[in-house]
Amino acid sequence: MRSVMQQPFRTAVLVLVWGWLLFLVLTPNLLVIGASVMTRDPGTFISLPLNLDAYRQLFNPLYLDVFLNSLYMATMTTLICLLIGYPFAWALSKVPRHRQMLLIFLLIVPFWTNSLVRTYALKLILATNGLLNNALMSVGLIDQPMQMLYTEGAVIIGLVYLLLPFMILPLYAVFDDLREDLLRASHDLGAGRLATFVHIIVPMTLPGVLAGIMLVLLPAMGLFFVPDILGGSRNLLVGNVIKNQFLDARNWPFGAAASIMLTLAMAFLMFAHRLSKRRIGEDGV
Amino acid sequence: MKKLALAGILAVGLTGCGSDDPQVLNLYNWSEYMPQEVLERFTEETGIQVVYTTYDSNEAMYARLKLLDESAAYDLAVPSTYYVSKMRQEDLLMPIDRSKIEGFDNLDPELVNLDIDPDNQYSVPYLWGTTGLAVDTSDVDGEVTAWADLWDERFEGRVMLTNDMREVFHVGLRVLGYSGNSTDPQEIEEAYEKLSELMPSVRTFNSDAPRMPYLEGEADVGMIWNGEAVMGKDTMPSLEYVYPEEGIIAWLDSFVIPKNAPNPEAAHQFINFVLQPEISALISEDIGYATPNLAGRDVLDDAVANDRSSYPSATDMINAEFQEDIGDDALQIYAKYWEMLKSGR
Amino acid sequence: MTRWLPRTYLTLVYLLLYVPILVLVVFSFNDSRSGYAWGGLSLRWYEALFNNRAMVQAMWNSLWLALSAATVSTVIGALTALALHRYRFRGKQVLNGMLFVVMMSPEIVLAISLLGLFLLVGLQLGYVSLLLAHVTFCLPFVVITVMARLSGFDERLPEAARDLGASDFTMTRTVLIPVIMPALLAGWLLGFTLSLDDVVVSTFVGGPSYEILPLRIYSMVRVGLKPEVNALGTLLLVFSLVMLMLSQWILLRSKR
Numbered sequence: 078m079r080s081v082m083q084q085p086f087r088t089a090v091l092v093l094v095w096g097w098l099l100f101l102v103l104t105p106n107l108l109v110i111g112a113s114v115m116t117r118d119p120g121t122f123i124s125l126p127l128n129l130d131a132y133r134q135l136f137n138p139l140y141l142d143v144f145l146n147s148l149y150m151a152t153m154t155t156l157i158c159l160l161i162g163y164p165f166a167w168a169l170s171k172v173p174r175h176r177q178m179l180l181i182f183l184l185i186v187p188f189w190t191n192s193l194v195r196t197y198a199l200k201l202i203l204a205t206n207g208l209l210n211n212a213l214m215s216v217g218l219i220d221q222p223m224q225m226l227y228t229e230g231a232v233i234i235g236l237v238y239l240l241l242p243f244m245i246l247p248l249y250a251v252f253d254d255l256r257e258d259l260l261r262a263s264h265d266l267g268a269g270r271l272a273t274f275v276h277i278i279v280p281m282t283l284p285g286v287l288a289g290i291m292l293v294l295l296p297a298m299g300l301f302f303v304p305d306i307l308g309g310s311r312n313l314l315v316g317n318v319i320k321n322q323f324l325d326a327r328n329w330p331f332g333a334a335a336s337i338m339l340t341l342a343m344a345f346l347m348f349a350h351r352l353s354k355r356r357i358g359e360d361g362v
Numbered sequence: 363m364k365k366l367a368l369a370g371i372l373a374v375g376l377t378g379c380g381s382d383d384p385q386v387l388n389l390y391n392w393s394e395y396m397p398q399e400v401l402e403r404f405t406e407e408t409g410i411q412v413v414y415t416t417y418d419s420n421e422a423m424y425a426r427l428k429l430l431d432e433s434a435a436y437d438l439a440v441p442s443t444y445y446v447s448k449m450r451q452e453d454l455l456m457p458i459d460r461s462k463i464e465g466f467d468n469l470d471p472e473l474v475n476l477d478i479d480p481d482n483q484y485s486v487p488y489l490w491g492t493t494g495l496a497v498d499t500s501d502v503d504g505e506v507t508a509w510a511d512l513w514d515e516r517f518e519g520r521v522m523l524t525n526d527m528r529e530v531f532h533v534g535l536r537v538l539g540y541s542g543n544s545t546d547p548q549e550i551e552e553a554y555e556k557l558s559e560l561m562p563s564v565r566t567f568n569s570d571a572p573r574m575p576y577l578e579g580e581a582d583v584g585m586i587w588n589g590e591a592v593m594g595k596d597t598m599p600s601l602e603y604v605y606p607e608e609g610i611i612a613w614l615d616s617f618v619i620p621k622n623a624p625n626p627e628a629a630h631q632f633i634n635f636v637l638q639p640e641i642s643a644l645i646s647e648d649i650g651y652a653t654p655n656l657a658g659r660d661v662l663d664d665a666v667a668n669d670r671s672s673y674p675s676a677t678d679m680i681n682a683e684f685q686e687d688i689g690d691d692a693l694q695i696y697a698k699y700w701e702m703l704k705s706g707r
Numbered sequence: 708m709t710r711w712l713p714r715t716y717l718t719l720v721y722l723l724l725y726v727p728i729l730v731l732v733v734f735s736f737n738d739s740r741s742g743y744a745w746g747g748l749s750l751r752w753y754e755a756l757f758n759n760r761a762m763v764q765a766m767w768n769s770l771w772l773a774l775s776a777a778t779v780s781t782v783i784g785a786l787t788a789l790a791l792h793r794y795r796f797r798g799k800q801v802l803n804g805m806l807f808v809v810m811m812s813p814e815i816v817l818a819i820s821l822l823g824l825f826l827l828v829g830l831q832l833g834y835v836s837l838l839l840a841h842v843t844f845c846l847p848f849v850v851i852t853v854m855a856r857l858s859g860f861d862e863r864l865p866e867a868a869r870d871l872g873a874s875d876f877t878m879t880r881t882v883l884i885p886v887i888m889p890a891l892l893a894g895w896l897l898g899f900t901l902s903l904d905d906v907v908v909s910t911f912v913g914g915p916s917y918e919i920l921p922l923r924i925y926s927m928v929r930v931g932l933k934p935e936v937n938a939l940g941t942l943l944l945v946f947s948l949v950m951l952m953l954s955q956w957i958l959l960r961s962k963r
Contacts, residue, residue, distance in 0.1 A: 086876040087794060094787045095798075098805045101843045105820030106808070112823060119690045120452065122428075139698075143705040165720050168713030180717070182955075187724050189947040191904050193921055194940035197928045198727035201734065204932075205579040208730060224519055226580060227566040238727070291811075299815040302906050306928055309566030310525050312705040316815050316907075323819055323911065325421040326697045327428070336816040343811055388915050393930055414761065415915045416926050429822075430832060435915045574931030 113333035122329045131334035140318075144338070147315040150229065151297035154236040158244035158293050159286065161237070166248035166285075170255070181249070188242045196235050196306050203231050203307070227309030235303040243292035251285030287350040295343050315339060385410040387628040390427070390436040392615070393418055393570040394593075395489075397648040404635050410628045418569040419526055420445045421697075427454060427620055436620050437629040442613045444528070444687040446485045447478040449618060455484040456619040462630040465637030468657035473614060478687065485616035486633050489589075489651040492674060492682065493529050493611040496522070496586035498576050500600035506583055508607040509533050518563045522576065522584030525569035527700040528685060529585065529611055530557065536608040542683045545692035554699040561706040576601055588671050592650025595671075603671040609681025610674075614654070646672065728944065735937035752938035759935070762923060769903060769920035772834065776841035777898035781891055783842065784849025784898075789883060791850070792857045793865075810847035817844055818911040825912060832914030840912045841902040848901070849894035856890035857883075889958050896954045900947060 113131050118124035134140060169180060187195065202208045203225040210222040225231055255278070263273045301316035312318055315335060322332030385408075389396070393416040401412045417423040420442050427439060431454065441449060449455050460466060460482075466474075469487055479485045497506045501520075512521050512533075523530050532542035534553030544550060565581045568574060573594030575581040586594070591603035617636075619629045635641060642658025645651075647666045652673050653659060659667065666672055674682075688696075735753070739746025756762055787806070791799065809817065821840045830836050864886075868878040884891075906921045913922055920939075927933045 086874070086879070087790075090786045090790045091794070091796060093783065094790055094802065097783060097843075097846070098802060101821070101824070101839060102805045102809055105817075105824040106812075108823040108827065109816070109820045139702050143701070146705065161720060164713075164716060168717050171713060172717070180721075182951075183721060184724070186948065186951065187728060189900050189951060190728060190944045191921065191924065191940060193906055193924045193928060194731065194936060194943060195727055197924075197936050198731040198940065200928075201730055201932070202727060222579075224565070224580075238724075241724070295813050299813040299907065301815070302925060309564075310568065310704070312701060316813075318701065318705070319815050319819065320910070321701065323822070324425050324429075325419065326701070327425050328697075332819060336813070336819055339813050340816055343813065347811065390915065393926065413915060413918070415918065418929070429826065430914060435832070570926070570929040571931050578932065 109333045109336060112329050113337055115330050117328050117330050119327070122327060131328075131330035134331055135334050135338065143312060143318055144315060146313065147298050147318075150233060150236070150313055151294050153233050154240065154297040155244075155290055155294045157233065157237050158241050159289065162241060162244035162248050162289060163282075163286070166245050166252050169245075169249055170252035181246075184242055184245060192239050193302060193306075195238065196303055199231070199235050199238060200226060200306060203234070226307065229308065229313065232304050232308040232313055235307045236297045236300065239300065239303070240293045240297060243296070244289040247288035247292065248282065248285045251282045255281060284350065284354045287346070287353050291343070291346045291350055294346065295339065298339060298342075385625070385628060387412045387438065387625060387632055388436045388623075389414050389632070390423065390439040391416060392440060395440065395615075395649065397645060399648070400636070400641060400645060403641075404632060407635070408628075408631055410631065412632075416570075421527065424449065431620070431622060435624075437623040437625045438632060439618055439620060440488055440615045441618060442615050442685060443476075443478050444685050446616050446618060447687040448690075450479055450484045454621055456621050456623060456626055457483050458486060458619060458633070459630060463634050463637065465634065465639070465642075465655065465657065468637065468639065468655050470654045470656050473654040476614075479616075485618050486637070487614055487616050487654040488636065489645065489649075490612070490614040490654055491651040492588045492605075493524065493532075493585055493613070494588060494591075495604040495606050496572075496576055496584055496591055496594075497602045497604055498582045498598070498600055499602050501582040506604060508537075510537050510608070512563070512583065513537075513560055517583050519565055520582040520584075521560065521563040521565060522572065522581035522586075523564055523567050524572050524585045524587070525567035527696055530703070531696055531700070532611045532683070532685070533557075533585065533608075534560075536681075536683070542611060543686045543688055545688050547692075547695050550692070550695050550699060554703060557703055558706055561703065567704065573601070587651075588674075589650035592669065592671050605674065605678045607681070609683055610678070612679070612682045612684045614684070731937050731940045732944065734934065735941040737934065737937075740934060752934045753942075756935050756938050756942075761918070762935075762939075765918045765920045765923040768834075768917055772837055772841065772917075772919055773899045773902040776838055776845060776902040777895045779838070780842040780845035780849050780898045781895040784846050784894055785853050785887065785891055787846070788850045788853035788857060788887075789879065792854060806847040806850055809844060810851075814844070814905075814907040818908040821908070822911045831916070832912055833916040836912045836914065837909060837917060837919065840908050841898075841905065844905070844908060845898035845901050848897050849891075852894040852897065853887050853890045856887050860886055892954055892957060896950060899950070903943075903947075 112123050114127050114129060115123040116126050116128060116130065135144075169177065172180060200207075204210070205222045205224065205226065207226070209225070210219075213219045214222065259277055259281070260273060263277050268276070298314050299316035299319075301314060301320045304311055304313040304317055312321065315338075319332045319335050319339075322328045322335065387410050389401075389412055391414065395416075396414065401414060405411055415436075417426065423439060423441060424445055427436065427449070430436070463486060466482075466486065473487050473490060474482050495506060495509070495512075502517075511517075523533075528542075531550065531553050534557040535542050535544050535549060538549070538552055538556055540546075540549045540553070544553075566575050571590065572586045573590040575584075576586070577594055577598050586603065588603055591601060594601045595603075617629075617633050619626050623629055636645070637655060639655060639657035639661050642653040642655035643662045646653040646658065647663050650666075650669075650672050653662075659673075670678060736748050736750065737746055738749035738751065787802075790796075791803065818840075821836075821843070825832060825836045825839075830839075864882055865878050868882045869875075873881065904921065906925060909919060909922055910925070913919060924936060924939065927936055
């Protein structure tokens with residue numbers, strides 16, 4: 078009797094969940110793949126002859142430049158996040174427990190504030206007549222305002238500012254799990270600080286590092302509004318190019334192909350992440 | 363599909379504080395291209411609420427209209443010359459019922475019945491203007507008289523360009539002595555080469571409010587729309603509008619009603635409202651562009667009517683070139699180089 | 708030395724994180740239009756904000772969207788988590804995989820794929836398209852939060868409930884829901900914030916019939932310096948702080 082009663086609920090839940098995901102996740106993704114092998118059409122966006130032109134265009138040296146530049150911006154962002162975040166997470170894990178919670182809360186608060194508004198605040202600071210230039214000039218460090226707004230540097234600062242918490246949180250998680258006994262053992266066996274760091278700490282925090290990279294690198298390539306506001310509307314990120322293809326230039330196949338490349342890059346990173354986790358699992362014990 | 367229906371029912375049930383006002387006009391226009399006062403007075407007079415959404419390039423406007431074609435999102439848009447003909451030919455527009463537009467005969471005969479829309483079946487001119495040089499005279503020593511001066515080394519990192527593909531290439535083409543409406547791939551490529559030499563000097567692209575980078579001290583020299591220059595001068599008297607030797611870019615922006623507009627009646631009412639001499643004059647005085655409404659020009663404040671920035675003299679228009687429709691093939695070539703240009707470091 | 712170095716470092720990074728926010732708050736009370744120079748204390752930008760009819764409408768639209776998106780995604784997300792946790796069914800891995808794809812795929816890819824779908828089925832871009840999109844990108848976060856809670860949960864409780872003759876539905880309602888309540892709240896809150904903050908997806912699937920705050924802010928910010936944005940940012944900050952504290956308080960209470 079029980080099975081009769083439980084069937085409708087179970088069925089309803091499964092149908093709802095499956096329906097939602099098939100309709101709003103699987104279908105749209107298939108559509109993007111489909112669009113990427115179709116032909117650009119000025120009237121209907123895409124039309125039939127199937128071909129790989131969009132992908133060929135992607136590897137055209139001219140567009141490759143855009144991708145490489147975007148990759149450069151994202152990599153710089155990720156590196157800076159890592160450089161700031163790694164010691165930060167380490168230091169955070171050493172703080173007494175009860176205070177850790179408060180500090181993490183403080184880390185999340187900016188993330189809860191509208192990201193556009195925060196990017197805009199950076200503009201106030203970095204502008205030629207902005208606060209940073211004014212401050213530096215009033216203390217006499219510089220006598221000409223520096224040009225900071227509308228540069229690549231400004232975009233990287235913006236991306237770091239928006240994405241830093243995403244680097245710190247996974248790093249904090251691995252530092253929090255760092256096994257003190259291993260560190261002590263390493264010390265007891267006569268390993269110096271550097272050796273311990275290189276042979277124990279780095280490998281053990283590697284999954285966190287990779288998770289952080291995953292959460293920073295790819296979003297850093299897609300956040301088109303940051304170059305729009307801080308980079309003088311240049312196409313510094315793949316995100317700008319994709320957005321332009323869909324909302325300006327109407328070259329959907331190309332935009333779709335570009336976004337598939339982004340997804341593939343993400344998949345690659347996830348694969349690396351899994352691999353590193355498995356290795357730690359084997360070596361760590 | 364079932365899920366969609368479910369979500370739909372859910373959504374309908376949940377809405378309520380959405381847009382269920384009886385009379386709404388969805389106006390899709392350039393940023394800062396209509397004084398707030400005009401919208402308020404229109405609402406006061408007719409009871410129709412205006413939802414004002416903005417774009418910063420013809421391309422974005424066109425792509426969005428095409429995207430939302432079926433879903434009937436906008437009642438009125440304001441494309442530039444060359445997009446009027448493009449949209450008309452692609453059957454995206456609704457014919458305008460002239461009997462509902464009283465002030466049409468007041469329009470400058472030179473600005474109606476153009477090739478872009480013979481007999482103005484689909485468009486009514488709103489404003490016309492020019493794109494010329496902006497110079498912040500407090501920061502720039504010496505004369506700036508030509509587009510070519512932008513390539514001068516002393517302006518490195520201080521140049522502002524509009525975020526408008528056609529306009530920027532127009533400048534490149536004119537500097538090389540070609541027509542700004544060129545469709546020749548060779549010439550377009552040369553213009554790209556020329557412009558990419560300028561890129562290291564370019565500080566920013568801006569078509570939302572091209573005056574702002576000058577006012578904010580980020581740029582000293584570059585492109586600007588005449589109306590923006592007039593507005594900018596109010597706050598920064600050192601901002602000068604210069605007619606470059608190679609000739610300015612001239613354009614005409616017109617009201618059009620998208621084919622599937624939900625409220626064409628309100629759209630007609632709005633066009634009619636704007637064409638009143640007093641309102642046309644108010645718009646021109648407030649945002650600095652030239653009104654094609656001759657009756658409006660008559661009641662214009664003298665200071666504005668005599669402002670060479672808003673209303674150029676015949677000598678200012680020497681070498682001036684109107685933007686024309688260049689066809690989708692040429693547009694694709696422009697688009698490719700534009701992407702590359704904006705990706706340059 | 709080993710003590711003060713990490714502390715100084717932590718303080719420094721926090722300072723960097725909070726300076727822009729501080730600037731925003733301080734300048735929202737600035738009487739001067741310039742945005743860089745201090746011109747005295749004033750509330751004029753708050754006034755300007757509330758006198759802007761379109762802005763206020765966008766604010767309500769955004770709040771309503773965030774509210775409904777968070778609620779719908781919490782309901783569906785919780786059911787998904789329960790299904791994944793309790794039932795054996797074919798394609799479980801696929802389901803898991805799809806959720807993972809949503810969470811991990813770059814926002815802009817999600818945005819264009821949904822835009823393509825909505826155009827294909829002829830859905831008008833507006834409230835419904837925004838709702839469907841927002842629920843979709845909030846969903847995996849709710850599922851994960853609820854799953855985490857479920858995995859630490861004593862399996863004997865539902866067994867006992869069933870043995871006592873409770874149906875699956877009754878058991879879920881009386882045993883499971885109370886247990887996962889804190890997770891539901893956390894997931895709802897996360898969804899609410901994600902929805903309120905989203906620019907990328909909304910740029911693509913939003914329409915003029917339902918204008919929302921992030922898009923409004925975007926067009927304001929692109930025009931140039933607008934002191935109203937400072938005021939708006941401050942309001943949003945206060946709002947999310949209150950929400951966060953409220954949720955912490957509820958979570959702490961429910962733990963006791």
